[in-house]
Amino acid sequence: MTTTSESDLIADALSHLPDIAAIRRRIHRHPEQGLHLPETQETIAEELRRLGLEARFGTNLSSVTTVIGADRPGRTIVLRADMDALPLHEDTGLDFTSEIDGSMHACGHDTHVAMLLGAARLLVDRVDELPGPVLLMFQPGEEGYAGARVMLEEGLLDGLDPATTRGFAIHISAEYPTGEVHLRPGPLLASADNVFITVKGSGGHASQPALAIDPIPIAAEIILAFQSAVTRRIDVFDPAVFTIAHLTAGSTHNIIPPTARLEGTFRTLSDERRAAMPPLITRVVEGVCAAHGATAEIEFRPVYPTTINDARVFHLVHQIATGLVGEDDVTTMRDPIMGAEDWSFVLQNIPGVMAFLGSRPRENPLEGWAQNHSNLVVFDEDAMPIGAALYAKVALELV
Ligand SMILES: [Zn+2]
Numbered sequence: 001m002t003t004t005s006e007s008d009l010i011a012d013a014l015s016h017l018p019d020i021a022a023i024r025r026r027i028h029r030h031p032e033q034g035l036h037l038p039e040t041q042e043t044i045a046e047e048l049r050r051l052g053l054e055a056r057f058g059t060n061l062s063s064v065t066t067v068i069g070a071d072r073p074g075r076t077i078v079l080r081a082d083m084d085a086l087p088l089h090e091d092t093g094l095d096f097t098s099e100i101d102g103s104m105h106a107c108g109h110d111t112h113v114a115m116l117l118g119a120a121r122l123l124v125d126r127v128d129e130l131p132g133p134v135l136l137m138f139q140p141g142e143e144g145y146a147g148a149r150v151m152l153e154e155g156l157l158d159g160l161d162p163a164t165t166r167g168f169a170i171h172i173s174a175e176y177p178t179g180e181v182h183l184r185p186g187p188l189l190a191s192a193d194n195v196f197i198t199v200k201g202s203g204g205h206a207s208q209p210a211l212a213i214d215p216i217p218i219a220a221e222i223i224l225a226f227q228s229a230v231t232r233r234i235d236v237f238d239p240a241v242f243t244i245a246h247l248t249a250g251s252t253h254n255i256i257p258p259t260a261r262l263e264g265t266f267r268t269l270s271d272e273r274r275a276a277m278p279p280l281i282t283r284v285v286e287g288v289c290a291a292h293g294a295t296a297e298i299e300f301r302p303v304y305p306t307t308i309n310d311a312r313v314f315h316l317v318h319q320i321a322t323g324l325v326g327e328d329d330v331t332t333m334r335d336p337i338m339g340a341e342d343w344s345f346v347l348q349n350i351p352g353v354m355a356f357l358g359s360r361p362r363e364n365p366l367e368g369w370a371q372n373h374s375n376l377v378v379f380d381e382d383a384m385p386i387g388a389a390l391y392a393k394v395a396l397e398l399v
């Protein structure tokens with residue numbers, strides 16, 4: 001059996017660009033946040049039905065799934081696009097700028113949806129070439145709502161053999177030049193956990209600290225002790241980033257407050273390091289508090305696990321991407337990124353990969369170019385046919 005050549009696939013994807021871009025712009029104008037994105041869901045469903053595909057909706061979130069080539073004999077591949085926007089005001093001045101104040105597709109998830117719908121077009125035309133079924137996963141709530149986990153709970157992978165099923169996701173990036181594909185084996189993105197600490201002393205007059213237990217110097221000491229803990233207690237080859245990003249205490253200049261509050265986040269690249277962080281943080285907080293007669297309440301809120309690219313799937317996707325865009329435009333990243341992604345939940349169940357797709361016009365230098373999550377970020381739509389072709393080619397080739 002012959003499969004579509006790379007150049008045919010790219011040419012075909014390019015011919016779909018006006019339609020793909022129109023879908024992207026429609027979603028961009030009406031960015032929806034969180035787990036419930038009814039307009040975005042309907043836009044996706046409309047396009048899938050137009051292609052003769054059934055659109056299945058989630059129960060507790062507005063996800064959409066569909067299968068192309070359900071009766072193909074081989075393993076299933078899951079192709080994922082997240083759908084949600086971010087809570088910020090758009091200042092790009094694009095003529096399809098957000099029409100909803102305080103909401104913007106600043107992470108490019110609108111392009112993900114459009115690219116995956118583009119891939120659906122390419123795959124529907126080549127269903128007989130598919131080595132196995134393709135499950136399209138349109139997912140709300142990536143930006144902190146763990147939409148992927150909800151989709152898993154609602155049976156995303158039910159009936160699929162985890163040993164043979166594979167996953168592939170693209171994330172657009174304003175950092176890399178348009179059309180470049182960047183990926184790495186092993187950890188790609190960090191885990192994320194949030195930490196909330198309340199130091200409990202006792203309040204009093206600012207002139208009489210000996211009659212109070214002042215939580216402010218204790219909080220300061222805890223923050224400094226964390227710096228030593230991270231550099232002295234953590235193996236540099238299995239790192240963690242730990243930042244206290246929010247500190248509040250007191251009401252005015254002459255009152256010792258009863259409590260101080262610290263909020264932060266830690267990021268790691270392995271399950272082992274992630275599991276070791278809460279005991280370390282707890283020990284430091286309780287130790288410093290005990291030294292000064294204070295106590296503390298500590299709360300850990302897990303966000304996302306580490307996103308780990310399967311080494312074998314990485315190798316295959318790297319080859320496929322190289323065939324598509326050429327050797328010079330595929331980069332094996334030296335380092336992971338300490339941001340986090342809920343695609344990680346899917347990759348805990350099946351081997352797979354996430355790859356970054358560049359969308360910074362090549363004539364623009366990186367310095368000063370607005371990045372993902374910026375109110376000024378503009379993603380180059382010329383990356384979209386490449387993304388659509390990459391999704392499709394991975395589905396056609398990955399065995
Ligand atoms: Zn984001």
Ligand SMILES: [Zn+2]
Pocket residue numbers: 107108109142171
């Ligand atoms: Zn994102």
